[in-house]
Amino acid sequence: MSQSILFLAHIDESGGMLPKVAFEVFGAALDMAAQSGGDITIGLFGNDVQAAADSLASSGLRVLAVSEPELAHPRYATDATAVEAICREAAAQIIVGPATSRLLRVIAGVAHRLQGQADTHITSIDLTDGAFTAKRWFYRQRLEATIQRAARPWFLVMDAGCHEAWKGALATANVQRVAAFLTSNLQRTTFAGVRVPNTAAQTIRPDAKLLFVAGAGWCKKQADGKTHLPEAERAILNFLHSSGASLGGSKSLVDQSGENQAVLGFMTHLNQVGQTGSTPRHPKGLSTCCHGEEPHVVGWRFINERRAINLDPNCGWARGKADVLYVADAFEVITKLNALFAVKEEKRSPAVPA
Numbered sequence: 001m002s003q004s005i006l007f008l009a010h011i012d013e014s015g016g017m018l019p020k021v022a023f024e025v026f027g028a029a030l031d032m033a034a035q036s037g038g039d040i041t042i043g044l045f046g047n048d049v050q051a052a053a054d055s056l057a058s059s060g061l062r063v064l065a066v067s068e069p070e071l072a073h074p075r076y077a078t079d080a081t082a083v084e085a086i087c088r089e090a091a092a093q094i095i096v097g098p099a100t101s102r103l104l105r106v107i108a109g110v111a112h113r114l115q116g117q118a119d120t121h122i123t124s125i126d127l128t129d130g131a132f133t134a135k136r137w138f139y140r141q142r143l144e145a146t147i148q149r150a151a152r153p154w155f156l157v158m159d160a161g162c163h164e165a166w167k168g169a170l171a172t173a174n175v176q177r178v179a180a181f182l183t184s185n186l187q188r189t190t191f192a193g194v195r196v197p198n199t200a201a202q203t204i205r206p207d208a209k210l211l212f213v214a215g216a217g218w219c220k221k222q223a224d225g226k227t228h229l230p231e232a233e234r235a236i237l238n239f240l241h242s243s244g245a246s247l248g249g250s251k252s253l254v255d256q257s258g259e260n261q262a263v264l265g266f267m268t269h270l271n272q273v274g275q276t277g278s279t280p281r282h283p284k285g286l287s288t289c290c291h292g293e294e295p296h297v298v299g300w301r302f303i304n305e306r307r308a309i310n311l312d313p314n315c316g317w318a319r320g321k322a323d324v325l326y327v328a329d330a331f332e333v334i335t336k337l338n339a340l341f342a343v344k345e346e347k348r349s350p351a352v353p354a
């Protein structure tokens with residue numbers, strides 16, 4: 001049975017374009033349409049969607065949009081009204097969108113208004129025996145569920161890093177505007193500003209090739225009987241700067257800052273990886289001064305290649321949880337790596353003699 005699909009996305013408030021995850025989910029939606037032979041429509045919302053629509057135009061698909069200044073910032077009431085209007089106009093059976101906080105906030109409400117059902121944190125969608133089957137993980141990525149639903153419309157919100165991003169040339173999109181009544185009654189919530197954690201450096205980089213994880217060992221007394229926090233901070237920040245890696249932390253390390261112990265100043269709870277932290281997706285991971293206990297390692301579920309540096313040859317990583325374990329002092333290894341990066345940088349842009 002062919003099933004009509006709506007690919008739903010919003011523009012990134014800061015740049016006016018689609019976020020990277022939208023291109024990934026667009027690729028997944030096109031695969032779904034190719035498998036089922038169903039129609040596919042693009043639905044966009046934001047204050048000015050033309051540039052975003054142009055970035056998808058070479059797909060040749062119909063574009064519906066609510067493009068209004070009232071959508072310059074996320075707000076439940078106006079976003080839900082815009083999404084509802086697009087969904088009603090498209091009248092699709094399956095609606096697929098990227099897992100951004102903006103879309104996740106409204107999707108359950110819109111599904112309710114349209115008497116449909118919604119599933120989130122989807123990692124793949126395939127056609128099996130004529131029916132779409134979505135997958136997601138539960139219990140911190142330990143159980144994988146396979147979901148089919150008879151309800152329509154069925155809203156599926158897909159996580160980042162689960163499908164290759166669609167790439168196409170820029171073209172001019174013919175955007176079909178959809179009317180949505182974004183009345184003043186829907187605008188009682190006003191946008192005040194963005195607050196970010198008080199860190200000197202932007203350390204969480206979801207698109208980085210490498211996840212660099214620091215554990216509590218960086219703050220422990222070392223062979224000389226002393227802690228070396230300034231050296232640890234310098235080594236880690238230099239490494240992040242040179243490698244472009246994203247920074248993760250073990251629970252023990254991030255908890256220490258909450259307990260007012262001396263810690264790495266740039267590490268917050270947002271960096272925590274694991275059962276009670278995040279489960280990022282990166283091609284490679286390097287764990288340093290972290291023991292590799294199970295509640296921590298479940299956060300590495302989607303790291304393809306795992307390496308660890310630990311002084312202890314019997315640490316948790318040594319028990320099959322890392323592909324490669326370097327039994328070494330992380331201070332020495334990272335300092336050496338930073339020196340190699342500096343040499344590489346010097347070769348790329350040699351200093352001009354005075």
Ligand SMILES: Cc1cc2nc3c(=O)[nH]c(=O)nc-3n(C[C@H](O)[C@H](O)[C@H](O)COP(=O)(O)OP(=O)(O)OC[C@H]3O[C@@H](n4cnc5c(N)ncnc54)[C@H](O)[C@@H]3O)c2cc1C
Pocket residue numbers: 214215216217218220222249250251252253272273274275276277278288289290291292293294295296299309310311312315328329330331
């Ligand atoms: C319900 C529950 C949920 C949890 N959720 C999480 C979670 O989400 N994320 C998480 O991380 N933890 C979680 N934990 C805690 C977890 O079990 C561990 O306690 C924690 O991960 C340990 O952190 P760590 O490895 O940084 O510290 P430690 O266990 O103290 O290990 C420090 C390591 O550093 C090494 N080291 C010291 N100096 C050096 C050096 N110079 N070079 C190399 N290595 C060095 C030591 O050999 C040691 O192995 C959870 C626990 C529970 C009970």
